[in-house]
Amino acid sequence: MAYIEPAPIKDKENPLESMMERFNIAAEKLGLSDEVYNVLKNPAKQVIVSLPITMDNGKIQVFEGIRVIHSNILGPAKGGIRFAPDVHIDEVRALAAWMTWKCAVVDIPYGGGKGGVRCNPREMSKGEIERLMRAYTMAMIDVFGPDKDIPAPDMGTGPREMAWLMDEYSRARGMTVNSVVTGKPLVLGGSLGRTEATGRGVMVSALAAMQKLKINPFQATCAVQGFGNVGSWAARLLEERGLKIVAISDHTGAFYNENGINILEAIEYRDANNGTLDGFKGADRLDDPGELLELDVDVLVPAAVEDVITVRNVDKIKAKLIVEGANGPTSAKADAIINEKGIMAVPDILANAGGVTVSYFEWVQNRLGYKWTADRVNRRSDRIMKDAFEHVYEASKKYDVPMRIAAYIVAIDKVAKTYTFRGGF
Numbered sequence: 001m002a003y004i005e006p007a008p009i010k011d012k013e014n015p016l017e018s019m020m021e022r023f024n025i026a027a028e029k030l031g032l033s034d035e036v037y038n039v040l041k042n043p044a045k046q047v048i049v050s051l052p053i054t055m056d057n058g059k060i061q062v063f064e065g066i067r068v069i070h071s072n073i074l075g076p077a078k079g080g081i082r083f084a085p086d087v088h089i090d091e092v093r094a095l096a097a098w099m100t101w102k103c104a105v106v107d108i109p110y111g112g113g114k115g116g117v118r119c120n121p122r123e124m125s126k127g128e129i130e131r132l133m134r135a136y137t138m139a140m141i142d143v144f145g146p147d148k149d150i151p152a153p154d155m156g157t158g159p160r161e162m163a164w165l166m167d168e169y170s171r172a173r174g175m176t177v178n179s180v181v182t183g184k185p186l187v188l189g190g191s192l193g194r195t196e197a198t199g200r201g202v203m204v205s206a207l208a209a210m211q212k213l214k215i216n217p218f219q220a221t222c223a224v225q226g227f228g229n230v231g232s233w234a235a236r237l238l239e240e241r242g243l244k245i246v247a248i249s250d251h252t253g254a255f256y257n258e259n260g261i262n263i264l265e266a267i268e269y270r271d272a273n274n275g276t277l278d279g280f281k282g283a284d285r286l287d288d289p290g291e292l293l294e295l296d297v298d299v300l301v302p303a304a305v306e307d308v309i310t311v312r313n314v315d316k317i318k319a320k321l322i323v324e325g326a327n328g329p330t331s332a333k334a335d336a337i338i339n340e341k342g343i344m345a346v347p348d349i350l351a352n353a354g355g356v357t358v359s360y361f362e363w364v365q366n367r368l369g370y371k372w373t374a375d376r377v378n379r380r381s382d383r384i385m386k387d388a389f390e391h392v393y394e395a396s397k398k399y400d401v402p403m404r405i406a407a408y409i410v411a412i413d414k415v416a417k418t419y420t421f422r423g424g425f
Helices: 015-030 034-041 089-105 126-139 159-173 197-213 229-240 263-272 289-294 332-340 354-368 374-399 403-422
Strands: 045-054 060-069 077-084 111-118 149-153 221-225 244-250 253-256 299-302 321-323 344-346
Touching: 015 034, 015 089, 015 332, 015 403, 034 403, 045 089, 045 126, 060 089, 060 126, 077 089, 077 126, 077 159, 077 354, 089 111, 089 354, 089 374, 089 403, 111 126, 111 149, 126 159, 149 159, 149 354, 197 229, 197 299, 197 321, 197 344, 197 354, 197 374, 221 229, 221 289, 229 244, 229 263, 229 299, 244 263, 244 289, 253 289, 344 403, 354 374, 374 403
Parallel strands: 077 111, 077 149, 221 244, 221 299, 299 321, 321 344
Antiparallel strands: 045 060, 060 111, 244 253
């Protein structure tokens, strides 16, 4: 039977179409030529593989693996590997393109890539996940490379999986190649500051936006959807800088406390409770987790998955500022309503670019063979994020467009100019 691309879930907007709607608006503002437009809108490479894995019960199960390289115009592709049951090609293509724009926004010499395996790691043993990651690595052995395509963790993967990837790749090459992947454990060449990098970037972006909106952090309230790595670090760092975090959530439920949630207590509870907030006593459970997005707060941080702010709920959002920790949490159709309501939205390709920034630092350190201190990593990352925010904010004023379209304009302009200087292909 011929391969049929899986469709997105019917009651969700297509993330690829959402990305392309924003891309088209920015391209029109920039007056891109047809040649550059067609190059930038299409992925450079798409690879789909079958991965037969021996499960613990002795049976062989076949998983589908995907890797998409959207662009290598600025440099080697960069992007995470997602292990999730609903991975599909359109999602991976959208995320790969987002990585291109994200790297360009923060002025990092990478193109965009993304990968995924359709599986449910929550239902798999450590051994099964290891065999799957090693098989995926071997299937992509000619795709990956420190000068070609550099993967990283994403949903369902972490430092452990990146260590297996590095080891399998290194075995195939006959030497240790720690620069082939980022997000590794520290002992294998991982960077200090990488774990909190994405959440830290969200914090820096939020404070920069609050300064423009004249919101006092010490009098501001905040709700954070998603309490994984990004959401929990963003909540912790924002709380340290004066914000009152009144609501948090994960896949088990949402929790609200008008007096503020002690984020360190919530993190400690999660870590001791199989990684979930289920049963957390430091706040009241909301009947509907979706209510978190509609709370009357100053700052809303969607840091879970894509398409959580849509035309179905955008009218009920009361936050003055949205800072996107997740990739694609706001659908394109909801953008216009957000703009009409006068809400500033710091887009994903800017707000959560702290992760890829420190991934770049990890790659640089691996190539140099020299490790930086955490202070140096944080200082340089904060500077890059602040500069990127200012460039996007200036573009929003220059072109009279929302921050999201301004971010796309900054990114697309950089990639298009680089393509032109290189003389095309």
